[in-house]
Amino acid sequence: MTGETARREAAEHLALTLVGAGMQRMGARALAAFLFSDKESLTAGDLAEELGVSAGSVSGAIKMIVQMGLIERIYVAGSRREHFRMRDNAWTTLYSRQHSVVDDVLTAVERGVDAVGSGPAFQRLVDMRDFYAFLLDEAPALVERFEQLRAERRRGGSRP
Amino acid sequence: MTGETARREAAEHLALTLVGAGMQRMGARALAAFLFSDKESLTAGDLAEELGVSAGSVSGAIKMIVQMGLIERIYVAGSRREHFRMRDNAWTTLYSRQHSVVDDVLTAVERGVDAVGSGPAFQRLVDMRDFYAFLLDEAPALVERFEQLRAERRRGGSRP
DNA sequence: GCGAACGTTCAGAAATTTCTGAAGACTGGA
């Protein structure tokens, strides 16, 4: 166990990287807090304290990560506060959910293919459509392969 | 061939969808213009006119889509202006390039795994790392499969 | 070399996003 400082820095760094990857700042910081926490679950209050931000910001951030499918509400006996923790298959859920935006793009492209008769535009749009359709098609198998791999890895050794 | 209005609307709609998927507004509009244009290539001036925006905005947008690997400069004999057109394997390039941000995330997570000794945080970070590593691993094969499929399709019939 | 056509850069304006803090709503216990 390397020191608490290293942990904090690593969490901060991951949050910044996620922001670089397109995530909103507060959501990323909250997610990092969940990932790096030693507790099994966190409350909104915990997060506000850990991140040094207002209750309002935390509320928004939690709503966002819940909606992404990364964390879930759990009910802890004897506590009136709402607890949240990382979901078990958070990452595959996120991946699958991302593909609804791919689906939106695909739909928009198909509309374009219909609107354009023939010529260069048609060819370009068909190319784009084909790729997005392919991605959407392959995603489920990819996720399934990962789930399987993980299951095996959990039964057997922890190393590949 | 449905009317010019339908084409414009479809282009606009695709641009908006791409914005929804995280792309910047002007970049998305420019990309849509490239996709839907009847010409083989466009100049910065063409784009400025088509989109009704300043030369400065166009310059920035072009820089961005070039850097994404979606369009390329071509040199047209007899024209002093710089022409751009969609690259042939634009979408697979984009996909591959996206994975450098996945790689950044993976690196940040690995740093987290190192910083955290054991316990819940360790398990969560390992889960995340495994998924991102898996994605990165599978990407090249996915792209190759698509390229192959496309090659076949081009030789044979245009329909699946 | 000169001049004109193009493209790029950058400071600042405009629009948008993000955060806060205060007010209000919900929940469970007494």
Added chain:
DNA sequence: TCCAGTCTTCAGAAATTTCTGAACGTTCGC
């Protein structure tokens, strides 16, 4: 029913992003 603790909502402040337009480079034809 009332109260205290907890969470959510929302208007506005603050920060950030995005776009413009003007000034500056570049390049090509002459």
